[in-house]
Amino acid sequence: xxxxxxxxxVIRHGLSAAAEEMSLVMTRSARSPLLREAGDxxxxxxxxxxxxxxxxxDIPIHLGAMAYTIPELLKVVPRENLNDGDxxxxxxxxxxxxxxxxxKVVRPVFVDGEIVAFAVSLAHWPxxxxxxxxxxxxxxxxxxxxxxxxxxxxxxxxxxxxAPIVELLKANVRDPESCEGDxxxxxAATKAGEKRxxxxxxEHGKAVFMATQSRLHDLSEIEMREALRALPDGVYExxxxxxxxxxxxxxxRIHVKITIRGDEATFDLSGSCDRVSNFCNTTxxxxxxAVAYAARIMSGRDMNQNAGALRPLTIITRxxxxxxxxxxxxxxxGNHETSMRIVDAIFRAMQDTIPxxxxxxxxTTAGVLFFAEPRPNGSWKMLYEVHGGGEGARHDRAGMxxxxxxxxxxxxxxxxxxxxxxxIRLEQxxxxxxSGGAGAHRGGDGSVRTxxxxxxxxxLTTCIERMVIAPFGMQGGExxxxxxxxxxxxxxxxxxxGKSNLVLQQDDLxxxxxxxxxxxxxxxxx
Numbered sequence: 074x075x076x077x078x079x080x081x082x083v084i085r086h087g088l089s090a091a092a093e094e095m096s097l098v099m100t101r102s103a104r105s106p107l108l109r110e111a112g113d114x115x116x117x118x119x120x121x122x123x124x125x126x127x128x129x130x131d132i133p134i135h136l137g138a139m140a141y142t143i144p145e146l147l148k149v150v151p152r153e154n155l156n157d158g159d160x161x162x163x164x165x166x167x168x169x170x171x172x173x174x175x176x177k178v179v180r181p182v183f184v185d186g187e188i189v190a191f192a193v194s195l196a197h198w199p200x201x202x203x204x205x206x207x208x209x210x211x212x213x214x215x216x217x218x219x220x221x222x223x224x225x226x227x228x229x230x231x232x233x234x235x236a237p238i239v240e241l242l243k244a245n246v247r248d249p250e251s252c253e254g255d256x257x258x259x260x261a262a263t264k265a266g267e268k269r270x271x272x273x274x275x276e277h278g279k280a281v282f283m284a285t286q287s288r289l290h291d292l293s294e295i296e297m298r299e300a301l302r303a304l305p306d307g308v309y310e311x312x313x314x315x316x317x318x319x320x321x322x323x324x325x326r327i328h329v330k331i332t333i334r335g336d337e338a339t340f341d342l343s344g345s346c347d348r349v350s351n352f353c354n355t356t357x358x359x360x361x362x363a364v365a366y367a368a369r370i371m372s373g374r375d376m377n378q379n380a381g382a383l384r385p386l387t388i389i390t391r392x393x394x395x396x397x398x399x400x401x402x403x404x405x406x407g408n409h410e411t412s413m414r415i416v417d418a419i420f421r422a423m424q425d426t427i428p429x430x431x432x433x434x435x436x437t438t439a440g441v442l443f444f445a446e447p448r449p450n451g452s453w454k455m456l457y458e459v460h461g462g463g464e465g466a467r468h469d470r471a472g473m474x475x476x477x478x479x480x481x482x483x484x485x486x487x488x489x490x491x492x493x494x495x496x497i498r499l500e501q502x503x504x505x506x507x508s509g510g511a512g513a514h515r516g517g518d519g520s521v522r523t524x525x526x527x528x529x530x531x532x533l534t535t536c537i538e539r540m541v542i543a544p545f546g547m548q549g550g551e552x553x554x555x556x557x558x559x560x561x562x563x564x565x566x567x568x569x570x571g572k573s574n575l576v577l578q579q580d581d582l583x584x585x586x587x588x589x590x591x592x593x594x595x596x597x598x599x
Contacts (some may be wrong), residue, residue, distance in 0.1 A: 074284045078452035081292075084273055084285045085377065088127025091269035094115045095194060095262040096129040098300045098444050102261055104254030106494065107457045108488045113197040118266060119143045120286040121152075121188045124380035134171070134194050134412050134480035137362025140380055142177060143191050145358075150225050157183040158231025160260055162238075164201070164223045166216075166356045166401045172408040173220035174198050178228065178256070180263035184274045185505030189283055192266030194259040199455035202245040206445030206453050209534045213352050213403035220405075220553050221245045229260055247445070247453040270480070279359060290381030297382045297555055299334035300372030308332050309439040311422025313414045316410040316571060318349035318395075318542035324542060325395055332424050336385055338365045342415065343391035348398035351572055352536075355407025360396040361388045361509035366480060371423060373430050404571065410479060413437035417477050417545070420576020424547055429468045433516060433591030434463020434544030435478035440556065440587050443534035444577075445494055446522070456495050459483050463509045463517035463553050463590030465544060472517030472590035474504055496528035505554070505586050510543075512550030517553070526581040537571040539588040550592030557586040 095116035100109055102309035107113050123143030128136045145168040150161060161179045164170060182190040202221035202258050204210040213219045221242075228238050239256065243249035251341070259274060274282045296396070309331040314324035328344035342364075361383075367376060368386055376382060390397040395411060398404070420431045440460035445453050459481070464472035488499045501523035509516030517530055535558060543555040560567040561582040569583075576581070 074280065076281065076284055076288055078578050079280065080277060081285050081288055083395030084277060084282060085289055087273045088118050091266050092118050092127045094130055094267045094269060095192065097267045098262040099194065099196065099211065099258050101195070101256035105253040106486050106490055107199050108196055108255055110490055111459060111483045113483050115195045116129060117193045117264060117267065118270065119191045119193065120189060121190055121283065122336070122396055123147055123191065124290055126286050126289055126379050128378065132482050133366050134359065134408060135175065136378070137365045138169060138358045139193055139195065140383060141358045141361065143179065144191060145169035146179065146225060147184040153385050154187055154230065155181045155188065159223070159227055160229035160263060161225050162223060162228040163225040166404060168204040168225065169358050171356055171359050172405045173216065174201055175408065176201065176223065178263055180267055180514065182267045183269045184215065184279050189274060189279060190270045192263040192270065194262040196255055196259055198246070198255060199457050200247045200453065205534060206247055206532045207443040207455060207457065207534050209352065209405045209443055209536055211351055211574055215401050215405055216265065219352070219403050234260065248455050249452065287495050289377060290379055290405045290548050292576040293377050293379050293381035294384045296374060296376045297372060298385050300374050301333060301338050301385055302336045304333050304371070306333050306335070309422040309426065311418045311420070313417040313421060314542050315353055315414055316538055318351045318353050325353065327411070327418045329418045329422055331414065331419065337387070338368065338385065339387040341387055341389040342396050343394065345391070345396050346395050347394055348402055349543050352403040352405040353407055353411050354395050354398040354402045354404045355411040356404060357374065357390045357397045359407060359412045360390050360415055363412040366390050367416050367419040370430060371427060398441065406536050409439040410536065411531070412480055416433070420546070428548055429599060431547065432467045432472065433510070433547035433550050433593050434553070435465040435472060435590040436519060436544065436588050437479055437537065438538035438556065439481055439536065442585055443535035444495065444497065445532040446528050454495055456486070456491065456497070458486060460520055460522060460585055460587050462519040462587035463544070464518050465547065465590040466512055466514035466550060466593035468593060471514045472509060474518040475520040476517065486566065496526070498525040498527055499523065500525050501584070505589065508554040508589030510546045510551035510589060510592035511596045512546055513594030513596060516544065516550070516553045516590030517591045519589045521584065521586050523582060523584040526579055529579050531577045533573055533575050533577050533583065535569065535573050537585070540571040544588055544591045546591035549592050549595030553589030553591050556588045559584045569598060
């Protein structure tokens with residue numbers, strides 16, 4: 074079919090706008106502050122066979138995984154088994170997934186009796202059962218200790234939402250009211266996406282809409298191949314490390330070998346360490362998502378990120394490794410910690426080839442502090458806090474301070490929201506001055522936040538990287554300062570690890586100091 078290029082662009086932007094609207098529905102309808110305020114959610118639209126074609130301006134690590142979500146789902150839930158009005162919920166990692174807190178709600182979109190697209194809402198549920206409140210258990214030996222596993226199941230049909238399934242989910246989480254509100258918001262988000270997709274089909278014709286989706290994949294493939302051809306052929310190797318978790322709790326190695334030949338590139342991650350002893354394993358879909366992000370940065374182009382852009386890329390992981398540990402492994406932290414190490418390893422591999430496109434090491438950690446406050450009725454209040462740090466400097470500017478970098482794109486929960494809803498007082502919110510690395514351009518500074526516990530007790534989870542191995546400098550720039558976390562109890566310092574679960578007492582003071590970014594280029598001599 075001959076397509077009008079202007080119509081192709083109208084539909085492309087229409088798909089992106091539909092995904093954006095889905096995310097707005099979520100943030101305005103969800104119950105959890107993590108979704109309403111911090112925005113730990115993502116929305117996407119795929120074609121009728123699962124190829125990613127539209128996405129919101131959400132979380133890169135989520136969106137990259139969504140390129141695999143629907144194709145994997147359709148292997149176990151065939152298209153012919155789906156009906157108009159069906160909505161599927163699941164979180165298992167084997168189906169294009171990540172960690173279990175990230176729950177996906179998927180709606181097939183029918184036009185004239187045919188599936189033309191899927192609307193996908195992904196949201197991080199603050200608790201989804203498991204051993205520890207918040208479902209991040211640092212010492213989990215398998216996935217069953219982490220959280221409830223949800224295989225694909227119909228949460229809704231044309232007849233309405235399934236009350237028994239909702240009750241089953243609520244019975245296995247620690248904040249059932251918020252869980253129900255967040256779930257219904259996700260269902261509503263997919264309905265909003267469906268409405269916009271149907272409108273596009275009615276306005277431009279179903280055949281044009283479907284042909285345009287295919288054309289969008291082809292255009293991105295062409296652009297990615299052109300970008301790879303512009304890079305010098307060769308083999309490039311780089312590595313970075315997680316702070317711990319390997320043999321004898323040594324730093325865990327993430328290694329990449331990049332082979333560029335003409336208009337194709339292979340990213341071989343098989344040299345990474347074996348499955349680790351904590352929750353920093355990750356799924357191969359997270360590894361692919363991280364590579365897709367880094368490849369787009371390498372391209373130097375603001376291309377449409379969809380399934381076509383992945384066609385020239387071959388991504389290799391090794392069974393039994395930290396990046397392919399098997400579907401029973403604990404993976405909670407791998408979503409936002411291990412995936413970031415992949416990006417850092419790729420940047421280090423390419424830093425001498427395309428330095429002008431890359432930044433020095435930044436706050437490639439979510440800096441998670443998870444507070445769980447018990448209620449008198451036995452349920453829990455959940456506060457999932459992520460913290461910004463210093464951005465790595467670039468060849469032409471200093472790094473930004475107190476921001477998120479690469480695969481993360483969440484916000485702070487406002488102090489007013491925290492203090493109005495939890496027995497916590499925020500006693501400090503500041504920039505960690507001079508934490509960025511020196512260089513011709515200085516790395517950005519990290520942030521500092523201090524929490525005073527007002528409840529008789531509260532459970533705390535920490536999930537923080539870059540406490541041992543600081544963000545690296547580039548082209549002669551110095552490393553930024555590493556993250557620090559401290560607990561003061563009755564005037565005395567209490568040891569606290571970057572990956573831990575503990576019970577806090579009333580009047581405890583918890584402070585997180587986020588790392589600074591690395592500097593770029595050697596600083597001028599004084």
